[in-house]
Amino acid sequence: MPHSTRPMQLERAGLQSRKRRLALIVKCMALAAVAAVAAGLPLSSALAQSDYPSKPIHVIVPYTPGGGVDIVTRLVTQKMSVLLKQTIIVENKPGAATNIGMESTVRAEPDGYTLLTASNTLASNAALFPNLSFDPARDLIPVGSIGYAPLVVVVPQNSTFKTLPDLIAYGKANPDKLSYGSAGNGSSGHLASELLKAEGGFDALHIPYKGGAPAITDLLGDRISFMSINPLEVISHIQSGKLRALAVLDKDPTPLLPNVPSARSLQLPGSYASVWWGLVGPKNMPADAVNKLNAALRQTLADPAVVKRMGELGAVVTPGTPADFGNFVKAETVKWTKVIKTAKIKAD
Template identity: 35%
Template sequence: MKVIKHVASALLIGGLAASGMAQAAFPEKPVTIVVPYPAGGATDVIARLIAQQLPAKWNQPVVVRNQPGAGTTVAAEALTREKGDGYTLYMTTAAHTISASLYKKLNYDPIKDFKPITLVSTIPLVLVTTPSLKPNTLPELIAAVKATKEGMTIASTGNGTPQHLTGELFKAKQNLDLVHIPYRGDAPMITDLIGGQVQMAFVTLSAAVSNIQAGKLKPIALAHNKRVDAIADVPTFAEAGMPGFEAATWFGLFAPASIPDELRQKIYQDVSEIVGTPEMTKKLVSMGGDVNNSSPEEFQAFINKEAANWAEAVKISGASVD
């Protein structure tokens, strides 16, 4: 009996040692960070900022792969088929927690099929219009939409995104006739906003700020609890006459659910060190963001709360996607 116990103990110790060696050796080949949006948007920018710094820690290339489509669900479903070995990671947004409530059919579970690594940053949304649109304030814009028989268009970065759902809530709260035009990410949407092909949109502040400052987009109101320095003259929704209307997107790193906790913790620690540097913090703040840099446990608690909040928002707005 003692021999069996000694053998079992040796196997356990050997297994733990092997596991520890495996974690210490990671990565032994290039790592891919999947982004469910086209290149150029806020999610892509943040993923690349991290990817540029990780090779110094990992001695391996870190590649960002853009895989847009269907409000992030194409990339998310593909990730569930990947091994949880750390070599394929997923940088996504609040759209991830919205999808469970918004889509009638999903071939994956946004909560159970993923393990959160870290919440990097949270950035508020800003309502902007094409420059040629006459209204300059929120009351003027609401009045103009209501006075237009054919209604107006409101763009988003795709079905199921925070931008889409926030627009639906705005429509519902103000009883507006707005036609939703979905795009595959920030870049094509902003191009058409500037050109006047669509009339308004809720845009992640980081994606809109340079065009706002250049006069290429007209800011109406910020869906945040306070003004931000980058566009200090733009009022919040509360200041513009819609108290309590706040919306933001967040940027977080995930892995497939099968990733070992030890490996997840290692990836978190390495990414957290990068996010916590003064240089990275400065870049995120300049994008209009709050730096979260949360642990896997903190991020999981945040996701659980987000999923419940967005489910209620979907119900109120009546939005759904087949």
């Protein structure tokens, strides 16, 4: 072997060795970052080597400003923005029972810079709208759960029903006398009341309204028998005595109404119903973006100030991994699809 070629071979061998060491270091850092996210460690420990996010993130809210989903989104993203050291812009895109906002997210570039605050419709719209141009379960991927607020069954102050068993017994004996209102066909209140009917074995006529406000007005006027609704929408009427809360549709009472019995305590565990929220994004989002967003969301939901404010909204925070939220959405989809098909519910 010529003497002049030996230094070059040694140099190439050394370069290959350094490349192998560098690749091993990068692999170990990536594994450590994923492990940090899974363990819920501080954001600085999770994917610290990634430059994501390098520009503002847009979060689509498929509802009008000022509503519950909008309030929750702005509360959570304000803290996440600080943790991610990047601006988060909330965009309201209401319409078509949230399908406009969902489709906008589905069609967005899957680069981690467009997200959606998903709610119950993520699990129900495929069954309610069989001709959608997209599949929520297939085209949107979970980033993380935010929390949920259990619905409450309420009746007018002059109602003869003092307890939920009273209402159920009357509905069984008088199948054509009870009625209930909701914000519209396929709304969370509509589906929850149908689930309650099935679990309780009674009947009641559904009266759909164009929004929750007119339904509440008719409930206050004793023109409908009951509603299943987010307690935040009627808490002032409950506190003033204009409405009576019969039950919280969850395993435990809500902090907003600590003295109102839960569905579990009334032996109606199959009637659990809530409004819930979580972040999702278009499929094929980079894993490092999903993991970093999830880490920031989980740290946000561990903040005592955020937990306190969510409690004031009647909500419970539910931090977890993307897989946790994905499994939850799958279970909700199965649950509400069955209710929709059994009750033959059609969208407005």
